[in-house]
Amino acid sequence: MKSKIVFVFVFVFFLSPILSYAQSKEIADEKTKEQEAERLKGKRIISIEFVGNKVFSEQELLDALQETDSKGQKESALINTTYDADWVDYHLQYTLRKFLWKLGYLKAKVGDAKVKDLEHGLQLHISIEEGVLYRIGKIEVEGARSFSKLEIIEKFQINPSEIANGEKISKVIYEALDKSGCEKIPCGYSAEIEPIFRDIENKPNEGLVDLTIHVDENVVFIVRRVCFAGNEYTRDFTLRREMLLQEGDIFVFSKIRESINRLNSLGLFELIDADKDVEYSFENSFADSESTDTTSNKPKLKYQENDSAEISEPSEKYVDFTVKVREKPGIENIVYYIRSIKFSSEEEIPEKKLRKLLLIKEGDVFNEEMLEASLKKLNASRLVTEVDRYNNVRVELPRKENRTNPNRFELDITIFVEKVSNATNEI
Secondary structure (H helix, E strand, O other): OOHHHHHHHHHHHHHHHHHHHHHHHHHHHHHHHHHHHHHHOHHHOOOOOOOOOOOOOOHHHHHOEEEOOOOOOOEEEOOOOOOOOOOHHHHHHHHHHHHHHOOOOOEEEEEEOOOOOEEEEEEEEEEEOOOOOOEEEEEEEEOOOOOOHHHHOOOHOOOOOOOOOOHHHHHHHHHHHHHHHHHOOOOEEEEEEEEEEEOOOOOOEEEEEEEEEEEEEEEEEEEEEEEEOOOOOHHHHHHHHHOOOOOEEEEHHHHHHHHHHHHHHHHOOOOOOOOEEEEEEEEEOOOOOOOOOOHOOOOOOOOOOOOOOOOOOOOOEEEEEEEEOEEOOHHHHHHEEEEEEEEEEEOOOHHHHHHHHHHOOOOOOOOOHHHHHHHHHHHHHHHEEOOHHHHHEEOOOOOOOOHHHHHEEEEEEEEEOOOOOOOOOOO
C-alpha cells in the first residue's frame, strides 16, 4: 500500500510541471492569437482560398459568403472588407456552415481562417471538409399531443430518402408548434431533435439520418370558451362552423390563423386580423405558470448519437378567446331557415316523444328564443338528462350548399341527449 502511495506521489510530482507547461503554452498561444488578430484588425481582405473542398468549387463557397446590400446587389461578406477576427469567424462558422448544412452535409467541418499578411492586403486560407451527404431516414415523434407525425411530414414535406436539409429540419418543430403565437399564447412547449446517423452500404459518400423528435408539452392549454363579438346579424353558429378549434380542443395557434382565413373567405365581414382581432384570457397568467419556460421554447438539433430526452407529464390549463368581427353592409338581410333537426344518442331514445316537445320544426325561420324554450320543455319532460344549449346542441351551417338566394341560409340542428334510466320508449 505504501509503495502505491509513493508511486502516485512521484507520478503527480513529475507530471505536474508538464501539465503546467501545457496549460501555460495554451494560454500563451491564445494570447499570441489575440495579439495577432488585433494587429491585423482594420487591414483589407483581398482574397479567400479554400483548402480540402472536394464537393463544392471555390466559386460556390465564395458565393455562399455573399450578402445583399441596401440596393439589393450581391456582394462578398468578407472580400474587400476590413479584417475583424470575430466577424470572419461568424461568417465561417455560421454562414458557410449553414450553406453546407442546408445541402445535406450535416457533419461538414469549417476550419479557422489562417491569415497571410501580404503587401496589398490580407489573404484568408480556410480548410473545408464537406464529409458525407445525408438523406432523411426514419422519422419518429415522441411526446406530442397537439399534432401528429403525419401532420409534420405533410406540412413541412420532409420525406424519407430526400436530402437532409439541416436548416429545414431545425425549423420543423419550431413552426409546427407555431411559435408565431407565443407572444399571445404561453405555449409552454420545448422540443429537441435527436439525429441518429447511419452508413449506406456501398455508398461511402452518402449516409442516412434518422430523426426522433422529442416534444415536451409542459403546459397544454385546453379551449374552454369560444366567443364572438361584433356579429349583430350573423349568428354565432355561422362563425363556429368555420372555427377549427372548439371547446375541449387542445389549443394550437396555427388553427386560429386558419380559422380566421376561413371566416374571411365567407365575404360577410371586413378583413379580420388574426393578431389584432382575437383576444385571449387564461386561467392563470403566464408569469404564474411554473412549468412554462420561455427560454427553452426553441428546439435544438443535437449530435449525440445515443442521447435521450425525458418527457415530462404535461399539466393542463384553460384558454378563452374572442373573435371580433365587423359586418359588411347588407348582412342584416340574411334569413336562417331550419333544414333538419335530429337527436343523437348512444342509446335508444323515445325520439317521437322528444320531437313533439319541440317548438321548432324543419322549414321554420330559426329563432334562438324558440330553441331555448324547446330545451326547457325537454328538460322538464324528464325523458332525458338535462340538455344545455352550448354543451348539447350543435347548430351547423353546411359549408357547401347551392343557394339560389344569397340571403337565405339553411341550418342543421343536432341535439345530443342521454336517456334517463327509468324513461321508456313508448309513444
